[in-house]
Amino acid sequence: MPDEPGLTVDSEPADVSAGTAGSGGTALDAVAEELYGVLPDEFVAERDAAAARARESGERELAKAIGRLRRPTRAAWLANLLARHRREQLDGLLGLATGLADAQRTLDGAALRRLSSTRHQLVAAMAREAGRLAMEAGDPAAESVLRDLQGILEAALARPDIAAQVRSGRLTRTVSYTGFGPDADPDARPVPAPRADAPPLRAVRVDAEPAGAEHADRERAQQERAQQETAQRERAERERRERALAEAEAEEEAAREQQQAAEDARDAALEERDAARDRVAELTAELEAARDRDRAAAAAAREADATAKAAARAAGAAAARTTRARARLDED
Known part of the structure; x- marks a missing residue:
């Protein structure tokens, strides 16, 4: 109102888009200075793009402030x-x-x-x-x-x-x-308009108002009524516009709040997604390292098994030689 x-x-x-205090205010001033120089039909798209850039840069408060700029x-x-x-x-x-x-x-x-x-x-x-x-x-x-x-x-x-x-x-x-x-x-007195010097008027006896005075009064009354009616119409129209403005402002404010809530929810979801992706990357790296260790351990186990089997064969051959030597000794 x-x-x-x-x-x-x-x-x-x-x-009137003045910046807020601090560095964010300077950034907002710069964005506003640019936005209010574009064509009205391009304003919303340019504003939303600027807000998106600020959001992508991690400046969420600046993005919100840009989003509140009015076309x-x-x-x-x-x-x-x-x-x-x-x-x-x-x-x-x-x-x-x-x-x-x-x-x-x-x-x-x-x-x-x-x-x-x-x-x-x-x-x-x-x-x-x-x-x-x-x-x-x-x-x-x-x-x-x-x-x-x-x-x-x-x-x-x-x-x-x-x-x-x-x-x-x-x-x-x-x-x-x-x-x-x-x-x-309230203490002022009207300043008279300058008038040219006029010759002195002769005394004239006036016995009654001029013949056209009554008609002039009626015309003035009609003009005053017409002016009052016009003023009433203008007031009614102004009140209608004010009501329409109040309704439009309420609708816009509700839409802005919904937009802000949706953007906040989106930002939260994006942050959660990024955190999940980071965790997946960490787990994937750990899994790959574990697989590398498993492969190395498997190779070491195979090598140790082959070594053990070779040692067993060598031990068997040595035992056989010992048996033969003992048998020869007994023959003597």
Whole structure:
């Protein structure tokens, strides 16, 4: 839900992808900087590939952080193009915010009208420039997307936090501001618009209101009712969009949690498989060594058996010779 009246969010919430602390933050910043420069339709595939590379490198926390990066809406992508390729012009536009805020707070109508005219001109020009950049990038922007971009730039002029997100070049959401800028200073007095000197008016007796006053009052009343009805319709539409956003966010969050759980289970299974394979390799090596020892022992046993048989034959032959010698001795 929007955190201030007048600010509506037409797409997923911003997660301006700043890195976390430490070396992982630096790595995440580098990945985010690259991802938010690709076309919106290529973002998810590039993000998943980057997360897979981090996971394969053993950086599971970095992989999870990359997986949480949000794809930018097309209007947010256009704002990112301006932040990346038209930084000076963008800073010039956002620099109007201070003057607009001062004019609003002091009720300086002339300054507010002058700055508002400049703001509208610059916002329109920046939107056209973003359209040219999108065309050069190979992803032309529709008129509705350019209007959404103008809403983002208007919101950035009204809200410093939105301006910071736009300047980051990593905006992910489409925002629009329907308020009238900062609150006026309660002690301020309207600054009268400069008027040319006019000749003194002659005293005129007014006995009744002009004939057209009643008709003008009716027209003003009708205009006020029409404006109120329009405002009610806009509020109803904004509330409908906010409900749709909340539902989409809940669905996405549930899907992200399921994805994370599945990835964790996969990582655990892969680790268990690798451990099992390592154990198989160890046992295979032990088995091969045992087989080598068995073969060596079998060869030694065969050799010892042959030696024993040869010794037995030699002993038998010696016994035979002894018997013959004894027999000859007895004959004498």
